[in-house]
Amino acid sequence: MPDFLTQTALLWPLAIPLATAALCAALWSNAKAQRAANLAGLCLTLVASLVLLNSVMTEGIQVKQFGGWAPPFGISFVADQFSAAMVVISSILALAAGVFATADIRRRQERSGFYPLFQGLMVGVNGAFLTGDIFNLYVWFEVMLITTLGLITLDRTRAQLDGALKYAVLNLFSTILFLMAIGLLYGVTGTLNMADLAMILPNTEGSVALTVAAMMFLLAFGIKAGFFPMFFWLPASYHTATIIVSAVFAGLLTKVGVYACFRVFTLLFEVEDGGIRPLVAFFAAGTMVFGVFGAAIQWDVRRILSFHIISQIGYIMLGLAIATPLALAGAVFYIIHHIVVKANLFFVAGAIHRATGTFDLRKTGGLMKSSPLLAVLFLIPALSLAGIPPLSGFWAKFMVIDASFRGDAAWLGAVALFVGLLTVFSMSKIWIEAFWKDSPRKIVHVRAVPVAMLLPIAALGAITLAIGFNPEPLVAFSQLAAETMADQAQFIAAVFNERQIAGVQP
């Protein structure tokens, strides 16, 4: 590989979506050209993210200092195994969504700027995964927020405007909390670079401002990620968006909050001190239980799935609450598994809507007979979400529950097992209502599901199966990623060693 490419590997997952967004906006009146540019951009982003993952795996943590400023003065971009894996998996999901969009997106939605906004969202997501500067992370959060608001209100229906308003207010509140926490942290330490913070904070005397900042980080990312007492914006808005947008949100947005939470509470703060661990454990248990109970009474497929996002976030937080290397590895595995499976379930919901014309389970039915292939493709992610072996969800659940029993938090493991049971209930509800029962309507009119919809569903299902039948490589990778994540010295050394290299260049 040319030197130029390997040296700039960190920038392409950000630069390509940005360029594509600009290109799509420039081609505003030509929907066909926008579609082609969108798909090409997504393919290139996937290639760039694979190159990045490859260089992280072979050469260790990748660091880039913008403008040649020596750390900690400029903005650094850092990719360790965890963030590189997140970029790869979000690029895969974005490509699947792009293919799904060719069949499902309407002309009106294209004219409302779907493609530029979608690429803009990918810029924000990848930027949040790769940045090594806490204020820069805030900026990427805002980039994501503004593009998601545009994507939710793509059709400007009453439900969408209503959902978007709730989403906007609560997420604005979350970013305000985030900014306050940054301000307090800066006041105490005088730096914003995460590696520099990781170096300074252990030697800083504990103070009220620092504790408040830590709590504000937890709350701000908690709102973003959908923790138990702060998740109400999520089921109020996700189901109103068009199904591709819902799928991408479900897969990526909450995970960005979770990623930020993991980054801050492994690198800057320790879960052990300041009573954060019982708080996170309480949040995790509440998130699991209330998410799954919320889903139980709903009849709209998208709302059931939205509530399940919350309950699954609880499992991931369980990993942070225990914070042993085993638990962190389980959480990394869980995030990767969950992004694939949850987005896939939303895609299936879109296919159900295409076939029956409704998302309301009371009005659907008979799909088992009319499209058996879709039924099989639904079963894979649904059983994986519930944690039935040998699918990917089983290994993910096994890892976090195993870690919770070993980490003296057996009650969390018990909650997780109980919630798994209720997840089966919700999935079988969708199965019975949409696929198994006869259609409640007299004249059954089932539309065919186009190949462009089935293809991404099948591809993501294949990933689920591949992880399920051969979990060993991903388990090993998760353990490596968790080790790197927990090892602050490695992160700091990677960022500050770059100083010499940056100093040589003019």
Next chain:
Amino acid sequence: MSLVYALAIAVQMGCGVYLLLSRHVVRIVLGVVLLSAATNLLIFVAGGLVFTAPPVIVQGTQTLGAEAANPLPQALILTAIVIGFALVAFAAALVLKTYRAVGSVLTSGHTDAEALGSPFDAEATRNA
């Protein structure tokens, strides 16, 4: 000085949170405006509040003088103001659009998203 400043921020944040808890969406947006302005002031006070020289490098020297103010909080606040302005502008447009579509500025009247797939029959049939 810092204490007076901190009290002023606290009062402003209190007003912001009070407005945020209102049922009137315009008040909610105003609450967000107050809160984000108070946050900017917070960054300012966190960066150190002292009477100093402007952070300009004097001709002939390479670095800032010791008495110069810290320019970083100002850069942060400038960024935050720009972002906050864009988001508040969007939120205001969203409120206007919602008012025109739904016909209510009270959050109690905004039930369209909640009613989709609701388990309660009355709501579900109304939105069918």
